[in-house]
Amino acid sequence: MEDVYAVILAAGAGTRMKSEKAKVTHELCGKPMINWVIDAVKGAGVTEVIVVTGYQEEQVRSRISEDVIFASQKEQLGTGHALMQTLPLLNDKKGSCLVLCGDIPLITAQTLRHMVKDHIHNGRAMTLLTAVVEDPDGYGRIIRDSGGNACRIVEHKDADAEQLKIKEINSGIYCYDIQWLVKSLKGLDNNNEQKEYYLTDTMAIIYENGGNIGAIILDNHEEMLGINDRVQLAAAERVLNRRIIERHMKNGVTFLIPDSCIVEESVSIGPDTVIYPGTILKGSTSIDSNCVIGPNCMISDTMIGKNTKVICSIISESQIGEHTTVGPFAYLRPGSIVGEKVKIGDFVEIKKSIIGDETKISHLTYVGDAEIGKNVNLGCGVVFVNYDGKVKNKTIVGDNSFIGCNVNLISPVEVKPNSYIAAGSTITEEVPEYSLAIARSRQTIIKDWVIKRGRLRGKESDN
Numbered sequence: 001m002e003d004v005y006a007v008i009l010a011a012g013a014g015t016r017m018k019s020e021k022a023k024v025t026h027e028l029c030g031k032p033m034i035n036w037v038i039d040a041v042k043g044a045g046v047t048e049v050i051v052v053t054g055y056q057e058e059q060v061r062s063r064i065s066e067d068v069i070f071a072s073q074k075e076q077l078g079t080g081h082a083l084m085q086t087l088p089l090l091n092d093k094k095g096s097c098l099v100l101c102g103d104i105p106l107i108t109a110q111t112l113r114h115m116v117k118d119h120i121h122n123g124r125a126m127t128l129l130t131a132v133v134e135d136p137d138g139y140g141r142i143i144r145d146s147g148g149n150a151c152r153i154v155e156h157k158d159a160d161a162e163q164l165k166i167k168e169i170n171s172g173i174y175c176y177d178i179q180w181l182v183k184s185l186k187g188l189d190n191n192n193e194q195k196e197y198y199l200t201d202t203m204a205i206i207y208e209n210g211g212n213i214g215a216i217i218l219d220n221h222e223e224m225l226g227i228n229d230r231v232q233l234a235a236a237e238r239v240l241n242r243r244i245i246e247r248h249m250k251n252g253v254t255f256l257i258p259d260s261c262i263v264e265e266s267v268s269i270g271p272d273t274v275i276y277p278g279t280i281l282k283g284s285t286s287i288d289s290n291c292v293i294g295p296n297c298m299i300s301d302t303m304i305g306k307n308t309k310v311i312c313s314i315i316s317e318s319q320i321g322e323h324t325t326v327g328p329f330a331y332l333r334p335g336s337i338v339g340e341k342v343k344i345g346d347f348v349e350i351k352k353s354i355i356g357d358e359t360k361i362s363h364l365t366y367v368g369d370a371e372i373g374k375n376v377n378l379g380c381g382v383v384f385v386n387y388d389g390k391v392k393n394k395t396i397v398g399d400n401s402f403i404g405c406n407v408n409l410i411s412p413v414e415v416k417p418n419s420y421i422a423a424g425s426t427i428t429e430e431v432p433e434y435s436l437a438i439a440r441s442r443q444t445i446i447k448d449w450v451i452k453r454g455r456l457r458g459k460e461s462d463n
C-alpha cells in the first residue's frame with residue numbers, strides 16, 4: 001500500500017453522554033473509545049495517524065499510548081473545522097487520507113483496508129462508507145443524483161421531511177485524495193442549522209467540481225455504530241465483548257454462557273480453560289491452560305497457572321500457581337502470591353502475602369502481610385492480626401507448620417517450621433521449631449452449677 005495518512009476527530013465534548021469526561025475517553029472492554037479507532041487504523045496499515053483534540057485536550061491525549069501526531073482544535077466549530085486544523089500537516093502531502101470520527105469504536109482494520117484499496121484502485125477524489133439502516137435517526141443522510149451517484153450529505157438536523165425518510169446513512173468514515181480534501185475544506189461555510197463547519201459538505205463541493213466520488217454500502221453496519229449516548233455505548237461494548245470472547249473460543253477456550261461474561265481486550269487465556277457464567281476478566285490478567293474459572297468471578301491484573309480452579313471469587317493484582325484451587329467466596333487482594341497445589345477455601349481473605357506450595361487455608365481466615373511456607377495447614381478462622389492501629393506488621397509461618405482453628409497471630413511474630421499451635425491460641429511470641437504453642441486459659445468446670453442456680457432449660461424446667 002502507498003503511504004496513507006489518517007485523521008481521527010476527537011475534539012468534541014460529546015454532550016449527549018451527559019458526562020464530566022470527554023466522550024472518546026469512555027472505555028469499552030477496558031480500552032478508551034479513541035484507542036479502538038486508532039488501533040483499527042494502524043491495523044489497516046496507515047503510516048501516519050493524526051488525532052485532532054480540543055475539549056479536555058490534556059486528558060484525551062494522556063489516554064493515547066500509541067504513536068500519533070496531535071493537532072489542536074481550540075474551539076469546536078464542527079467536524080469540517082476540526083479537519084481544517086490538520087491543514088498545516090497535510091497541505092503539501094500527496095496520496096490518500098482516511099478521515100474518521102473518534103466515536104466509532106466498532107470499525108475494523110479489515111474494512112478500512114478494503115476501503116482504502118478500493119479508493120486507490122479507482123483513483124477517486126473521495127470514497128465514503130455508508131449503510132442502509134432501519135433507524136437512521138441522528139445520522140447524516142446520503143443524497144444520490146438522478147444517475148444514482150452519491151452527491152452530498154444532509155445532516156439530520158438540516159434534513160426536510162422527505163430527506164429524513166432516506167435510510168442510507170453516512171458512517172463518518174471517509175477516504176480522500178489529499179489534494180481534493182485540502183481544496184474542498186477551503187470551500188466550507190457554516191450556513192446550517194448548527195452553525196458548524198460540516199466535514200460532510202466536502203462531498204458536495206467535490207461533486208460540483210467534477211471529482212470522482214464512491215459510496216460503498218457496507219452490509220455489516222454494526223461496524224459503523226457511532227457512540228453519542230450511553231445506550232449506544234452499551235450496545236458497542238456488547239459487540240466488542242462478543243468479538244473478544246469469540247476470539248478466545250476460536251483459540252480453544254470454552255465459555256458456557258458467553259454473553260454472561262465480560263473479558264477485556266488485554267486478557268489472555270490458554271486452551272482448554274473453561275469459563276463459567278458471570279465471570280469478569282480485566283486488565284493484564286493471564287490465565288494458563290486447562291483452568292476452570294467461575295461461576296461469578298472477578299479477576300483483574302492477575303496471573304493464573306495451569307490446571308487451577310477459581311470459583312465465585314474476587315482476585316486482583318495477584319499471582320496464583322498451577323493446580324491450585326481458590327474459593328468459593330475467596331477474596332485475594334493486591335500482592336497475593338500463591339504457590340502450586342495450594343487450597344484457598346471459602347471466606348478466606350488474603351492481602352499482600354506469599355503462600356507456599358501445598359499449603360491449605362480452607363475456611364474463614366484472614367491472612368495479611370504474611371509469608372507462609374510450604375505444606376502449612378491453617379485451621380478454620382485463623383486471623384493474622386497485622387495492624388496495631390498505626391502500622392502494618394509482618395508474620396512469618398515456616399514450612400510444615402500446623403495452625404489450629406481460631407488462632408490469632410499478633411504480628412510481628414514468627415512461627416518457625418515444623419511447629420504446632422493449639423486451637424484458640426493468641427500468639428504474641430516466636431514459636432520455636434518442633435514445638436507446640438498453647439496460649440489460652442485452661443477450662444474450669446463448676447459441678448451442678450445449673451441445678452444450684454435454677455438455670456435448667458427445656459422440659460424439666462417447667463416442674
Ligand code: UD1
Pocket residue numbers: 009010011012013014024052073075076077078079080081082101102103138139140141153155169170171172197198199200225226227228
Ligand atoms: C457525524 C456526521 C454525520 C454522520 C455521523 C456518523 C458531520 C457534520 N456529521 O455526525 O453525517 O452520520 O457523524 O457517526 O460530520 N468533533 C470534533 N470537533 C468538532 C465537532 C466534532 O473533533 O468541532 C469530533 C467529535 O469528537 C466526534 C466526531 O467529530 O468524535 C463526530 O462528531 P459528532 O458531534 O458525534 O457528529 P455526529 O453528529 O454524530
Ligand code: CA
Pocket residue numbers: 101103226227228
Ligand atoms: Ca457521532
